[in-house]
Amino acid sequence: MDNCIxxxxxxxxxxxxxxxxxxxxxxxxDINPAAKHHVLIVPKKHIPTIxxxxxxxxxxxxxxxxxxxxxxxxxxxxxxxYRLQFNVGRSAGQIIFHIHLHLTSDG
Ligand code: 5GP
Ligand code: ZN
Numbered sequence: 001m002d003n004c005i006x007x008x009x010x011x012x013x014x015x016x017x018x019x020x021x022x023x024x025x026x027x028x029x030d031i032n033p034a035a036k037h038h039v040l041i042v043p044k045k046h047i048p049t050i051x052x053x054x055x056x057x058x059x060x061x062x063x064x065x066x067x068x069x070x071x072x073x074x075x076x077x078x079x080x081x082y083r084l085q086f087n088v089g090r091s092a093g094q095i096i097f098h099i100h101l102h103l104t105s106d107g
Pocket of ligand 1: 095
């Protein structure tokens with residue numbers, strides 16, 4: 001989508017180091033980390049918020065896959081514990097309107 005910073009990262013218009021990339025999902029470090037580990041797991045499909053998910057197998061599988069990728073990154077990094085968070089809507093602190101799962105951990 002035009003003017004979406006995460007779409008620009010996905011399309012490599014903004015150079016970024018990817019922690020994970022497959023045909024549907026990318027992951028990269030948050031530019032302003034809130035913890036020692038702060039990774040964003042982002043679908044390539046532009047969906048503004050969790051409220052915009054379709055009740056389709058495609059979208060349900062996509063969100064499930066984001067969680068599994070977050071788990072794999074936590075496992076690779078041998079994190080003893082971690083948090084997974086979606087901010088939904090401006091009042092909950094969402095500032096980028098392209099869904100993303102925050103993985104945060106201090107180890
Ligand atoms: P939100 O508040 O929308 O759930 O989270 C957006 C996150 O994206 C924030 O933690 C913010 O630091 C991060 N962020 C915003 N712009 C960029 C960027 O250009 N690159 C990266 N890597 N992270 C960004
Ligand atoms: Zn987007």
